[in-house]
Amino acid sequence: MSGILNSSIGRKFAMALSALFLMFFILQHFAINILSVFSPDTFNEVSHFMGTFWAVQYLLQPVLIIGVIFHFAMGFILEFKNWSARKINYAKNNGAANSSWMSRNMIWSGGFILVFLIIHFIDFWIPEINTKYIAGDMSGLVDPNVADSGFRYYEELVHKFVPIWRVALYCLGFIFLALHLLHGFNSAFQSVGANNKYTKGLKGFGKAYAIGIPLGFIFIALFHHLKACCGL
């Protein structure tokens, strides 16, 4: 077991495991966000629970952050190694003949997702950490001094999607996420050695997931934007 991360297959396996974890996280993230469309109250309650429950905050959140950082760092390390495995490039290379654009450009879709994530963190996560752990306000209320001011989560969410530039950026981020997942979902299963009678069915599910989830996020963003601006 020792040194497994020093081998190509070990790294690939680790990459796949972190990917599977992140895909599960995205699913969970989506499940909560979609509540904001149907029931702002439920959304607020779930958000408050996630934001204050110790196991989520002190166990899952660090794991998630480590997972994200690991996935990105390993992705870049592997890509760098892969570049050095071919010192001279082909003068003419017809990659489209044998592989999908998505599979050949994971580093670029991943890179854009990283940019998006930074903005996303600045938008939501940093203010959240700031409010809770620096300012020490664990109440989750719009006005911590007014007990019936209501939860702030829904309002903050809606507020963020007012500017069109941010909505556009988010949509673009989700398109890249879709491209990334279109290859990444099944790639992760292949990497952990999935090779059985379910593999074929899994491919279809992977496509549905890769397109469905980002599309859902786009829908949420557009929904809030249109609702706020056009009174949908």
Place this chain on the structure above:
Amino acid sequence: MNLTLKIWRQKNANDKGQLVDYKVTDISPDMSFLEMLDVLNEQLINKGDEPVAFDHDCREGICGMCSLYINGEAHGPDRGVTTCQLHMRMFKDGDTIYIEPFRAAAFPVIKDLIVDRTSFDRIQHAGGFISVNTSGNTIDANAIPINKQDADTAFEAATCIGCGACVASCKNSSAMLFVGAKVSQFALLPQGQVEATDRVLNMVKQMDDEGFGNCTNTGACEVECPKGISLENIARMNQEYLKASLKG
């Protein structure tokens, strides 16, 4: 047909190398790609120039010696063939054809279009065998029945000709399809079980040491493989490797 060829010329391993343009005329569509290069070489020799060096031997698609990267694809635009089985009818009169060596840090160029693929051999030395002596005292061949499906799948994996098209096509120059095929062949057979753990660990280690890249599952190798070796073999190797890592 009349064609323009852009061919990689490199005097030896230390030379920098460059693409050089050549013209060939009156090429018959019935020629194989290598016969077209024979025509060019005959031309060059008669002019007193050095012919283009390229690897080739059986010219029937089984020895795995030929290894050209033609118009951006290993073994050219046709499917399920090696370069020697590629025919000129795949091209049109007036075409420009890029001919480059298989590129990978683990396949250094020896001369022109010839690369050194002994890294593949070294991976096989590390574990591509079953340790049984050729003593003549082995048990009867039919003593161990083998499920037909496993035998057939093992055979399909074993049809790899070791040409290196998988590495050449892979954007990461990964050798996983090649190694996966060998690991799979033995993993599927009862004879291969005894040494399964050491085999996969040693072969993968050697593969890494040779400087091949990592697999990112683009599937290009499977498409370009002249023998249609399946990606399942990589999944099977991953499984074998993880099992072995947990054990050993």
Place this chain on the structure above:
Amino acid sequence: MALDSKTPEGPIADKWTNYKNHIDLVNPANKRNIDVIVVGTGLAGGSAAATLAELGYNVKAFCFQDSPRRAHSIAAQGGINAAKNYQGDGDSTYRLFYDTVKGGDYRSREANVYRLAEVSANIIDQCVAQGVPFAREYGGLLDNRSFGGVLVSRTFYAAGQTGQQLLLGAYSAMNRQIGRGKIKMYNRHEMLDIVKVDGKARGIITRNLITGEIERHSAHAVVLGTGGYGNVFFLSTNAMGSNVTAAWKAHKRGAYFANPCYTQIHPTCIPVSGDHQSKLTLMSESLRNDGRIWVPKHMKDVEAIKNGTLKPKDLKEEDRDYYLERRYPAFGNLVPRDVASRAAKERCDAGYGVNATGEAVFLDFASAIQRYGKETAHVKGLDENDAVLIKKLGQEVVKNKYGNLFQMYEKIVDQDPYNTPMMIYPAVHYTMGGIWVDYNLMTTVPGLYCIGEANFSDHGANRLGASALMQGLADGYFVLPYTIGDYLSDDIRTGQISTDTKEFDDVEKEVREKIDFFVNNDGSHSVDYFHKKLGKIMWNKVGMSRNIKGLTEAISEIKALREQFWKEVKVPGANEEYNEELAKAGRVADFLELGELFAKDALNREESCGGHFREDAVELDGEQKGEAKRDDENFAYVSAWEYKGEPSDAILHKEQLEFKDIELKQRSYK
């Protein structure tokens, strides 16, 4: 020197066992001090190298390819024979022995062939233990198929890639020993000469094909497993690099060359398409199980097919000449290879060839497709009168059996063999002749062994299908490792052989001189120019059908061509680099000598036997009129030629063949 085959005494079935019981052995500690050189890494060389290393010898193995796995054994399609009798159809060691001797037209040495049949079963055990994935039945046991010229199913196979799987098995056995350091592998090295010390083979001179470096390698014994010389015809099913150089150099150093004229011309190859052709592709013999061979009956139809106004499939049944079925009603399309090849040539020479060059006949699967289609429809309870359905079902069956071959054909010829008959023509495939060896597989040079296709031993004048793989592995895994021990047991006190001696100096000097000549000779023609010319002479005058006039002309034409070669050959580049033209020049120089000896041998053998057909040795009347006529009274011997300078000076030595266990009969396929 009188030829001594060193065949052990005693009944044929006990010879090998008795022999093994009485030979000298080398103890394991001493084996560590003994070096063996193996040149060639095909089935014979590869298996020998692996086995010798397992036994404890230090092996140095050489191949000109970039990896031992690429030797041309890899291209063998059909299968490997073994007297396992798994099918319970009455097979036995004796029967395999008998079939092989008869198939070889009674021109092989009985004791060698019996031993081959005896060890054949063990080959299969060995290969399965190594993980060779042979075809299996649903019950999990090994499957067999039937091959030409025999009445039992004894051929083991792995789809159409049996040679590949067996070679990869031998390669894996080598890899294990390379990994252990017991084999030192020299890829991309070509053997250019043998070095003898005190009359014994003690080393070789090689050229590193990448750097051009000339190297000396010494050993206590040298083994050649360097394959056949079919490329003397330029066009053959051999690999481009297959050559006679190692064997020829051995010949020049004193090894007798036996039966050079025995060449197998395989009937089912894809025809030549033009002057650009560089090599020929075999379509497996198995196709003749279902394909029917024909040409049109009338010349007007031949013309119409040639100029494209008539499609072959539209020609009426009664206007077709199924000449094999007509001439050989008993065996029909399944006559042995030599007979089928000559019959095709006869039709094409008479003007009935069906392609532009006039050198092709049809191999038609239409009736097999019909037959299989009807069978399948019957089994599935479908309409047997629906022509479209029948064709579709039949095509599926044919695809399952021969899919990869059909695909290969389509890629090369650009015609769909499911809908139009294949065109085929005979091509040079295998050479039964080779370096003469005794029962120990040792040549007439002490310490120099020769195995596999490179030697002459087991196939007589014609080889049966699926026997080449058997012989290569038998020699390498099971025969040579024993017999060589008997010789090496005298060498346990010899110690390392020095390469720093006059003998090595002299041979290396000769090698260098030849190379210097090539790179400095500012000639006017490429090596291929001469090779193609040689091929044309060989094919036209020393090919499928030979006569005194043609052979005499061939001898003088080859001699003249050789002289021209040494004046006008042009080799670009230098020695100190990768230089394929230089490598080719050396090989063609040797072919130009071998070709002449080949013709001389064919001229000497005034009989027709197996692959050697003399127009002046045919049955003149009776049922067999026009068929090959063997002359057992005067020619039941092996022709072993001793080198004396020019091929024309070669001296013939005869090893009389004795048949104690098999009665000599005429082969009849009528």
